Amino acid sequence: MKLDVLAFGAHPDDVELSCSGTLMQSIEQGKKVGVVDLTRGELGTRGSAELRIKEASASAKILGLSERINLNMADGFFLNDKDHQLKIIKQLRYYQPDVVLANAISDRHIDHGRGAALVADACFLSGLKNIETDCEGVKQNAWRPKVLYHYIQDHYLKPDFVVDVTKFWDRKIESIMAFSSQFYDPKSNQNNTPISSKEFMDFIASRAREFGRPIGATYAEGFQVKRVIGVNGITSLG
Numbered sequence: 001m002k003l004d005v006l007a008f009g010a011h012p013d014d015v016e017l018s019c020s021g022t023l024m025q026s027i028e029q030g031k032k033v034g035v036v037d038l039t040r041g042e043l044g045t046r047g048s049a050e051l052r053i054k055e056a057s058a059s060a061k062i063l064g065l066s067e068r069i070n071l072n073m074a075d076g077f078f079l080n081d082k083d084h085q086l087k088i089i090k091q092l093r094y095y096q097p098d099v100v101l102a103n104a105i106s107d108r109h110i111d112h113g114r115g116a117a118l119v120a121d122a123c124f125l126s127g128l129k130n131i132e133t134d135c136e137g138v139k140q141n142a143w144r145p146k147v148l149y150h151y152i153q154d155h156y157l158k159p160d161f162v163v164d165v166t167k168f169w170d171r172k173i174e175s176i177m178a179f180s181s182q183f184y185d186p187k188s189n190q191n192n193t194p195i196s197s198k199e200f201m202d203f204i205a206s207r208a209r210e211f212g213r214p215i216g217a218t219y220a221e222g223f224q225v226k227r228v229i230g231v232n233g234i235t236s237l238g
Helices: 012-027 049-063 082-095 108-125 168-177 198-215
Strands: 005-011 033-039 067-073 099-102 145-150 161-162 220-224
Touching: 005 012, 005 082, 005 108, 012 033, 012 049, 012 099, 012 145, 012 161, 012 168, 012 220, 033 049, 033 082, 033 108, 049 067, 049 168, 067 082, 082 108, 099 108, 108 145, 161 198, 168 198, 198 220
Parallel strands: 005 033, 005 099, 033 067, 099 145
Antiparallel strands: 145 220, 161 220
């Protein structure tokens, strides 16, 4: 299955919190979109790995994803090494996305920056034909995405560009709340965490408002790039 956009998240819910509005916008535009979760988030204080997989599936339906898979890497302990890079390369060559979204370049959680570097390195290596991979015994062709964008997570990072997601904001929140074990629930008796408070959801909205303000949007999602972006002309810049 070829996808137009493939978003990677170190944990289930990373994508929902940071770029789900952008994904829904792409889907509305007729693009095929998928998500690859690197880990099951098994080290999380609340919920369980099994529950988070179910929550991720529920969120995928809300978002309208064409595909969502989990690579079952070790939460907190996966590495940016050959074995893990090859796992990403196989997904890139299988789905052949033109656009890849990945974790924040640096962030509070150690998996986020490491996940960003892992996916970035794999995107480069995936284009090298002398790296051989196969899918169910069939040799895969080399594939390198056209662009790689890093979404912004907990730490404030100045975005290189933002996407107006106002139209999709309510569904974005619905997709986040599909992870009911992780976020604000006044009836929950589980241990509190930095992301389970009502204030955290207020923060998510405030950050989106901050990113939206410069472009006259109510809500926006921000992205960073490591490589210069080319455009067809200055009139295509918003």
